Amino acid sequence: MKILLIIPAYNEEKNLPSVLTSLKQNCPQCDILVVDDCSNDGTRKVCKNVNVNVVSLPVNLGIGGAVQTGYKYANYFGYDIAIQVDGDGQHNSEYINELIVKISDGVDLCIGSRFIEKQGFQSTALRRVGINYFSKLIKILSKKLITDPTSGFRACNRKVIECFAKEYPTDYPEPETVVFICKKDFSICEIPVIMNDRAEGKSSITKIKSIYYLIKVSIAIIIASISSNRGVKHE
Amino acid sequence: MNNILQVILICCSIVFFLFIFHMVKIRKLELKYALTWILSSIIFVIIAIFPKIVSFIAEILFIKEPVNALFLIIMFFVIFIIFTLTIALSSVVNKCKTLTQELGILKMQLDNSENNERTDCH
DSSP states (O other): OOEEEEEEESSOTTTHHHHHHHHHHHOTTSEEEEEEOSOSSSHHHHHHHTTOEEEEOSSOOHHHHHHHHHHHHHHHTTOSEEEEOOTTSOSOGGGHHHHHHHHHTTOSEEEEESSSSOOBOOOOHHHHHHHHHHHHHHHHHHOOOOSOTTOOOEEEEHHHHHHHHHOOOSSSOHHHHHHHHHHTTOOEEEEEOOBOOOSSSOOSOOHHHHHHHHHHHHHHHHHHHHHGGGGGGGO | OOHHHHHHHHHHHHHHHHHHHHHHHTTSSOHHHHHHHHHHHHHHHHHHHOTHHHHHHHHHTTOSSHHHHHHHHHHHHHHHHHHHHHHHHHHHHHHHHHHHHHHHHHHHHHHHHHHHHHHHHO
């Protein structure tokens, strides 16, 4: 079984080396692909040093575009499982094998959630309110309880890879894709994980952006829950 | 409608129409996106020549001043054009995104095959 780890990275030269070493240790059976979203630091060099495949995008696409590049790559090269891991060290590579087991058991998309056992880094109170709100909204619209819809720590199988390669939201994609996947009648599950606080650098979502984030993602979720049956017809 | 306003409108709308036509001819404007401009400029010319149309529209919509009806018509076209622009922009953004992604993957493959060749030579 071919497994790909997709790591979107934007200016993560400080965090990446430790992330890559721990990934190589914990999952030697997986291929690693770093998607360098037009960083202006040594992100690409760091990956080359440890001999990891890196796709360097010529212009900055944002997180959605970068992650989709990974899914397109997985689609082209026939990977059976694609796992998304953040490049900032928030995601613990010990849980990757659990994600793989879940996908092998036949689940289409498996999300690592930090709110099932409520351990480790829980994010700030304000963000938890936001995440909780998205969780409730998704519960109402697609009748699935997803405790951590904003988590970027997720694994999916071949069917979902093909879907994501074709269609993936541009910015702040995570909650929207959850609804999208529910609508397409794929199965979703969550496993409890412990996340770390990021070691270096800042989160991409600042205070002013968070208002935009809230509004944009809410609308995106509502639209996705109403209309995303159009893709099914093509299959 | 005021006579001076009518003369200005006739001149402007004709010049405007000719200008757009010229831009399409020298291929500075893509005809596909210029269509909305051509359509609206033709209608502006017609309105400028027959201002009765505006009075008529004002009457059936219960607008007191015909000039306000004119503004309404112009506003309608402006919104229409801006909207088609947004559609065009969205499609360009999508195409650009796809190209960037494919280019990134392609560059990686090229890099890898070059590296392989180099190690083969040594």
